[in-house]
Amino acid sequence: MDPITPGTEEHDRAPGRRPPRDSLTAHLVQSAPALARTTRIVSGDFLLTVNPVDGSEIAPVPPGTPGAGTPRRRSAEERAEAEYAALPPGAEESEVELLARQEVRESLVQLLTRGRSVRLTGPAGAGRTSLLDLVAEDCTDLAPDGVVRLTGAHRTADDLLRDLFHTVYDAPHRHPEPDELRTLVKEIGAVVVVDDLEFGGASLSGLLDATPECAFLLGATPDIPAPAADLEVEEVELPGLDRAASxxxxxxxxxxxxxxEESNWAGDLWFESEGLPLRFVQAGALLRQREQLRAGAGVVDEYGVFEDVRPPAEAVFGVPVEEDEAEEVPLPSLGEAAAPAPLLASRLSSSARATLRFAVALEGEVPHQAHLPALVGDTHADAALAELSACGLVSRAGARYRLASSVRVQLEAAGYGDDAAERALTAARHYAWWAGHPSVAPERVCAEADAVLAALALLAPAVRQQTEGEGNEAEAEENCAVRLAHAACAAFAAGLHWNAWQRTLRVGTEAARLAGDTAEQAYFHHELGVLALCEGQLDRARTELEASQGLRAALADKRGTVAGRRALALVADRAGD
Structure with missing residues (x-):
């Protein structure tokens, strides 16, 4: 089962505490406990059992535990298969953004061939991602471990080291400790392509020092801190296109x-935009929409969305428009071309516009297209992503899509963020059910981490304690952030996205406190303690675990207390108490 729309299904999992929904015979037969997913992870010399019900259990790794030995390197075929599986839908290269880039492309390949690391700097919308993809293809045979493509969006240097490790090594349930991680990545020889890098300075130095056999091709915007002065990283700037290429x-x-007329209009746009390819992709979409309006509607569009989902001409222009007048659609003004997102969006399908509203609410993160039918309420909503991509309103960020540069600001100014809280709540309800479903692999939840964290960031501060007399609907709304944090943090832990795990636990702890949910507070404190123990932070682990034990004692939670007591005993053993 691929759960996008809520349903029911049973699996062989660890028993939970809650009965099944809508039990029609609850008054006759005692309900069986709900089923939950557990995962075992080897972290250093600890064996971590992620349990989303009572809290994770941690113990020393028993001899002969699977995954505790030296990890196996993936073959080139396995790496290629994993890379292809990680591509977002419709992630084919856009040749129009690669015009006049051949000289830069050859220069980058030559530097990487000599083993040099390079930072390609260019403004958002300059076609940096497409150029990196082409250079990566040119460097396939340069290094023993081939080319490794990573995304730097919302990733720290430690996150990238772990992503590199899991790309080269076959270790699905392994989270090596820092010293072991550096020993393993030190042996990797690859061309590592990192787009959307978000750090420089000492953090970048640490990343490169840990991987001496790798050559890095780093893509970043000019506002990212530069590499340290003593770091041998070549700087290459990516300028805008000339007028002919635009x-x-x-x-x-x-x-x-x-x-x-169009050439004169495009010339003015080129001067204003400094030749950014993204702006001309969007301008091309404006001209294409203009031609469609002039030709008139009457057939199914190229994405399979029927005519009745598009706004009429009156909705686009704001005034009644006769059929013969629609053929005289003027060119967009220079102001509309400079900030084209609202005009482009107004001419898209209702599902595409609803998707944009969700993306604005989720801090620019576009939900995976498989979630769109459930979120939007339209079975054809998965086609919206193709519409948005063709118009240049979204851009690829690793295995996901985000709103393209400045699109979110333009849409917010046009009112697309007015219902952000409602959209975030809808997304959070969907993700809370989906992330906790036993049939959803943790890796899929990790791929959606940015959207989940964005929904939590918007909802958690608004959580309040339910007052007496409020109904089930109010309780469900107020506890949505807590439920999402609980479901997601277990998936992030099992999927080895521990940065997201920690961030979700902290948000969940605060949301549970605001909601007055003692049981959830105990769960989150326990998980924070286990995470701190895995990271060697014994004092912090003791503090979090003792806080959890105090709350669970008040609740008379015997199973949770036992798990916490075992973790505290392990902390005492490691501390020599």
Whole structure:
């Protein structure tokens, strides 16, 4: 089962504490406990059993535990298969963004061939991701471990080291401790391509020092801190396109030569945009939409969305428009071309516009297209992503899509963020059910981590304690952030995205405190203690675990108390108490 719309299904999992929903015979037969997913992870010399019900259990690794030995290197075929599986839907290269880039491309390949690391710096929308993809293809045979593509979006240097480890080694349930991690990645020889890098300075130095046999190709925007002065990293700037290449983008998009009026309009846009390819992809979409409006509607569009889901011409122009007048659609003004997102969005399907509203609410993160039918309430909503991509409103970020540069600001100014709280709540309810479903692999939840964390960040501060007399609906709404944090943190732990695990635990702890949910507070404190123990922070582990034990004693939670007592005993043993 691939759960996108809520349903029921049983699996062989660890027993939980809650009975099944809608039990029609509860008054006749005692309900069986709900089923939950447990996962075993080897972290250093600890064996961690992630249990989303009573809290994770931690113990020394028994001899002969699977996954505790030296991990196996993946073959080139396995790496290629994993890389292909991680690509977001529709992630084919856009040739129009690669015009006039051949010289830069060859320069980057030559530097990497000599074993040099390079930082490619360019503003958002300069076509950096597409260029990195092409250079990666050119470098396939340069290093023993091939090319490793990583995303730096919301990732620290330690996160990237662990991503590199799991890309090269086959260790699905292994979270090596820092010393072991550095020993293993030190042996990796690869060309590592990192797009959307978010750090520089000492953090970048630590990343490169830990991987002496790797050559890095780093993509970053100019506002990211530069590498340390003593770090041997070549700096390459990615400029905008010249006027001829920018015009060619528009002609390829339209499939014809530009008229004189269109050429003059595009020339003004080129001067204003400094030749950023993304702006001309969006401008091409504006001209394409203009042609569609002039031609009139009447057939199914290229994405399979029927005509009745598109707004009429009156909705686009704001005034009644006769059929013959629609054929005289003027070119967008320079202001509309400079900030095209609202105009582009107004001419898309209702599902695409709803997807944009969700993305604005989720801090620019676009939910995976498999979630869109459930979120939007339209069975054809998964086609919305193709519409948004064709218009240049979204851009690829690793295995996901985000709103393209400045699109979120433009849409918020047009009112797309007015219902952000409601959209975030809808997304949180869906993700809370989906992330906790036993049939959903933890890796899939980790891939959606940015959207889940964005929903939590918006909802958690608004949580309040339920007052006496409030109904079930109010309780469900107020506890949504707590339920999502509980479901997601277990998946993040099992999926080895421990940065997201820690962030979710902290948000969940605060949300549970605001909601007055003692049981959930105990769970989150216990998990924070276990995480601190895995990271060698014994004092912090003791503090969190003792806080959890105090709350569970008040609740008379025997099973949770036993798990906490065992973890505290392990802390005392490690501390020599």
């Amino acid at each position: 015009m060619e983008i528009l002609e390829r998009t339209l499939g014809r030569a530009l008229t004189e």
